[in-house]
Amino acid sequence: MSARSMARGWACLVAAVLWTANALAANPVQLENAKPGTGAWQLTSPAQYREIEGYASLTSVNRGGTISLFVNTIAPTYTIEIYRMGWYGGLGGRQVLGPVTRTGVQQQIPAPDSLGTIECNWIDPFVVTVPNNTADPTDWASGVYLAKLTWGGGGPQSYIIFTVRDDARSPAADYLFQSSVNTWQAYNAWGGKSAYDFNSYPDHVHARKVSFNRPYDRNAGAGDFTGSISSGWELNMLRFLEREGYDVTYSTDVDLHEQGSALIAPHKAFLSVGHDEYWSYAMKNAVQQARSAGKHLGFFGSNAIYWQVRYEPAKSGALAANRTLVTYKEAAQTEDPLWLDGDPSNDKFISVRFRDIAAPPFNVVDAVAQPENGVIGVMYHGDPVYGDIVVSDATSWIYAGTGVGNGTHFVGLLGYETDAMFSNGYAPAGLQKVAESPDDFGFSHATVYTAPSGSVVFATGSMQWSWGLDDYNVPNPRTSVLDPRVQTTTRNILARFAVAPPPPLLPPAGLQASGDVGKVVLSWSAAANATTYNVYRATTSGGEGATPYRTGVSTTSFADTAPVAGVPNYYQVSAVNGAIESAKSVEASATPQGPVPPVAPTNTTVGQVGVNLKVTWTQSATSGITANSVYRATSSSGPFTRIATLAPAVSFTDNTVAAKTTYYYRVTAVGGNAGLESPPSATVSAKSK
Amino acid sequence: MKRPTSVGLVVQVACAALVTVAPVASTFAQSARRDLDESWWAAIGPDGVQRVNVRCGPNFLDPRNIVVRANVPLQISVSTTGDVIGHNFTLTIGRNTIDAPVDPAQKSFIVSPSLSGRFEALCRDTSRPDSPAARAAKTATFIVVP
Numbered sequence: 001m002s003a004r005s006m007a008r009g010w011a012c013l014v015a016a017v018l019w020t021a022n023a024l025a026a027n028p029v030q031l032e033n034a035k036p037g038t039g040a041w042q043l044t045s046p047a048q049y050r051e052i053e054g055y056a057s058l059t060s061v062n063r064g065g066t067i068s069l070f071v072n073t074i075a076p077t078y079t080i081e082i083y084r085m086g087w088y089g090g091l092g093g094r095q096v097l098g099p100v101t102r103t104g105v106q107q108q109i110p111a112p113d114s115l116g117t118i119e120c121n122w123i124d125p126f127v128v129t130v131p132n133n134t135a136d137p138t139d140w141a142s143g144v145y146l147a148k149l150t151w152g153g154g155g156p157q158s159y160i161i162f163t164v165r166d167d168a169r170s171p172a173a174d175y176l177f178q179s180s181v182n183t184w185q186a187y188n189a190w191g192g193k194s195a196y197d198f199n200s201y202p203d204h205v206h207a208r209k210v211s212f213n214r215p216y217d218r219n220a221g222a223g224d225f226t227g228s229i230s231s232g233w234e235l236n237m238l239r240f241l242e243r244e245g246y247d248v249t250y251s252t253d254v255d256l257h258e259q260g261s262a263l264i265a266p267h268k269a270f271l272s273v274g275h276d277e278y279w280s281y282a283m284k285n286a287v288q289q290a291r292s293a294g295k296h297l298g299f300f301g302s303n304a305i306y307w308q309v310r311y312e313p314a315k316s317g318a319l320a321a322n323r324t325l326v327t328y329k330e331a332a333q334t335e336d337p338l339w340l341d342g343d344p345s346n347d348k349f350i351s352v353r354f355r356d357i358a359a360p361p362f363n364v365v366d367a368v369a370q371p372e373n374g375v376i377g378v379m380y381h382g383d384p385v386y387g388d389i390v391v392s393d394a395t396s397w398i399y400a401g402t403g404v405g406n407g408t409h410f411v412g413l414l415g416y417e418t419d420a421m422f423s424n425g426y427a428p429a430g431l432q433k434v435a436e437s438p439d440d441f442g443f444s445h446a447t448v449y450t451a452p453s454g455s456v457v458f459a460t461g462s463m464q465w466s467w468g469l470d471d472y473n474v475p476n477p478r479t480s481v482l483d484p485r486v487q488t489t490t491r492n493i494l495a496r497f498a499v500a501p502p503p504p505l506l507p508p509a510g511l512q513a514s515g516d517v518g519k520v521v522l523s524w525s526a527a528a529n530a531t532t533y534n535v536y537r538a539t540t541s542g543g544e545g546a547t548p549y550r551t552g553v554s555t556t557s558f559a560d561t562a563p564v565a566g567v568p569n570y571y572q573v574s575a576v577n578g579a580i581e582s583a584k585s586v587e588a589s590a591t592p593q594g595p596v597p598p599v600a601p602t603n604t605t606v607g608q609v610g611v612n613l614k615v616t617w618t619q620s621a622t623s624g625i626t627a628n629s630v631y632r633a634t635s636s637s638g639p640f641t642r643i644a645t646l647a648p649a650v651s652f653t654d655n656t657v658a659a660k661t662t663y664y665y666r667v668t669a670v671g672g673n674a675g676l677e678s679p680p681s682a683t684v685s686a687k688s689k
Numbered sequence: 690m691k692r693p694t695s696v697g698l699v700v701q702v703a704c705a706a707l708v709t710v711a712p713v714a715s716t717f718a719q720s721a722r723r724d725l726d727e728s729w730w731a732a733i734g735p736d737g738v739q740r741v742n743v744r745c746g747p748n749f750l751d752p753r754n755i756v757v758r759a760n761v762p763l764q765i766s767v768s769t770t771g772d773v774i775g776h777n778f779t780l781t782i783g784r785n786t787i788d789a790p791v792d793p794a795q796k797s798f799i800v801s802p803s804l805s806g807r808f809e810a811l812c813r814d815t816s817r818p819d820s821p822a823a824r825a826a827k828t829a830t831f832i833v834v835p
Contacts, residue, residue: 187726196726303727306727330731330741331734333740360794380727381751382753420749421748422749422751424770425770442748
């Protein structure tokens with residue numbers, strides 16, 4: 001081997017090592033966005049009259065899975081190109097497949113059924129098998145994908161939108177981005193019926209069930225995602241995340257429903273973005289469980305978790321699971337079978353607003369079927385709004401480095417729906433208001449709080465927050481409201497989200513309570529990571545409540561010196577570390593003791609010692625004796641007079657006796673648990689010389 | 690295949706229209722989405738009555754926008770959160786007036802709105818005047834449509 005070829009070999013090796021090192025250092029989003037992008041994903045001739053349209057068999061597909069794309073067109077041929085959405089140097093997409101030319105198929109268009117459901121059962125799909133290249137996470141990287149359909153040779157175009165997941169990636173991405181496919185489908189009026197009266201025809205009566213097995217109309221689906229009218233909330237957030245190189249992966253509402261909190265578990269934070277309005281019970285339960293497990297939650301939108309929906313299979317079996325959304329909504333009280341069946345066990349799934357389920361007439365008592373502000377911190381209160389977000393707590397960590405002050409306006413970032421804090425009894429403990437923005441309904445709010453698990457939960461209270469992050473859709477259909485301060489705020493939040501909270505504080509174990517005189521003494525085992533403890537007290541079992549009796553206890557014991565006398569006092573203890581507090585311990589109880597005098601000295605004797613009389617006794621059996629008193633009388637019935645108080649002793653010589661006189665003696669002990677005096681000992685007597 | 694000519698495109702559009710059964714979303718629909726989409730659109734039950742459940746809290750009256758149809762009996766059921774004491778629910782739609790005390794137990798009122806328009810409902814503190822902010826927070830709008 002020549003020196004030159006050896007040098008080339010070394011150079012190649014070094015390059016390979018450097019590439020590998022770079023690949024190891026960069027996350028898949030950074031690597032993916034370093035690839036060449038294209039603006040060709042955009043529609044240059046959007047179909048105006050449904051000349052070409054389609055839907056996917058799934059809202060998302062995991063890497064390694066297959067997804068079918070169904071297309072309806074009278075075009076003799078059409079092409080499919082598939083793009084992943086990202087930043088790509090500002091071009092916004094990267095082509096991963098196509099163009100593939102296919103023969104057009106004119107599909108059957110179903111009519112709405114009696115519930116307004118319009119479900120297609122189309123044929124001849126284009127089947128995409130997503131590679132599962134474990135060595136290269138950028139080979140069909142997790143993301144939002146647009147399949148661009150184009151009338152053969154050029155002409156009308158439309159999209160089919162779907163998400164690619166990467167469930168098996170290890171280590172998992174920091175952030176999980178959820179696409180609001182349920183909301184897209186609820187608004188989708190394709191075929192004449194949506195989950196809304198306003199765009200349901202001909203009678204303005206909305207569908208009670210809507211199907212994913214149909215194309216989206218121009219305003220929904222990809223139209224909503226990209227902002228063909230004036231929204232684009234999700235795309236603006238996505239472009240910001242990918243431009244900044246955050247390690248993010250993608251999923252949809254349906255995935256959260258199907259996988260529950262296990263979908264969030266590998267990640268550090270869950271991001272609900274845009275208009276994430278329609279949630280199932282399982283979805284809400286999943287984020288509540290994730291929060292309890294210390295996963296951070298970011299609600300970068302508004303009107304989230306508003307309507308509860310149920311999933312049902314498609315009517316046609318081929319595309320079965322979770323392809324239909326049950327949306328009785330305002331008609332639930334008179335039409336939802338789960339309410340009409342008289343079975344209270346399933347009422348928690350009624351398809352009304354989450355805030356309605358716990359209220360009359362439904363009155364469901366359930367930890368999940370509750371108003372959404374219990375998770376988010378805020379909840380929907382009005383629309384339409386187009387205004388400014390107004391900073392109300394510039395000292396919050398979220399605004400670090402932004403230079404904002406109280407009253408600073410983030411112009412144009414409030415709307416079009418807004419959320420507010422509600423005093424309805426469900427707001428999380430420690431909820432902090434970081435923005436208070438006037439709108440037509442009073443004030444909307446942005447909030448942040450830290451759950452007992454350490455989970456940080458942030459809510460913008462506004463869909464338009466992401467317009468401050470990215471300018472796609474500027475100047476049409478909207479003007480720029482880009483705001484570097486909002487970008488910095490978002491970075492602060494995402495940075496906090498990237499740090500997993502400390503291991504959840506567990507409640508102290510081994511709580512013991514013992515009654516003492518006038519007090520109850522508690523002790524427990526130290527809880528890992530606790531810096532202090534809170535003590536809760538009640539006089540009924542389970543009645544400790546949410547307000548600590550004592551806070552800041554720095555040791556693993558506590559003496560309650562002011563218990564309620566005469567009854568059992570019940571206690572629980574929690575561990576605290578900063579703003580994080582554990583759940584409360586198992587309860588322990590004790591009844592404080594009253595004051596108890598010592599028992600009397602025993603074995604009392606008296607005898608002559610010269611001209612004196614000497615009294616002896618056995619000391620009181622009570623511990624803590626601090627003194628003895630000697631009493632004397634000249635009659636067995638008294639009166640007895642104390643003639644001496646001694647440091648603890650077992651004898652006393654009376655040298656004040658008169659001659660030939662009979663004296664009677666008693667002895668007491670003083671001290672014990674309350675410093676009281678014992679009853680007198682037995683009386684003894686003797687006659688002096 | 691070449692891009693269709695404009696004439697060809699018209700033919701194709703016409704053909705495409707034949708495969709559709711429903712109208713394309715209208716301008717009304719698009720504009721309405723920006724206005725009333727999250728309103729409570731009272732559904733008419735099998736008994737011919739449209740219903741809405743209203744919740745009055747210390748800093749809210751929910752739903753905020755309620756769309757009802759004129760000339761259809763409307764049942765308004767009002768309840769309060771437990772910490773709202775001494776409040777009346779008030780609403781006037783034409784000659785229909787409600788001004789009644791409310792509490793955590795749901796109370797129902799039936800009205801027959803005949804006038805189209807927007808009408809303000811309020812959960813009013815009867816023990817003292819509401820501040821402007823409290824009044825704004827506890828106000829809802831009934832939108833009566835033909």
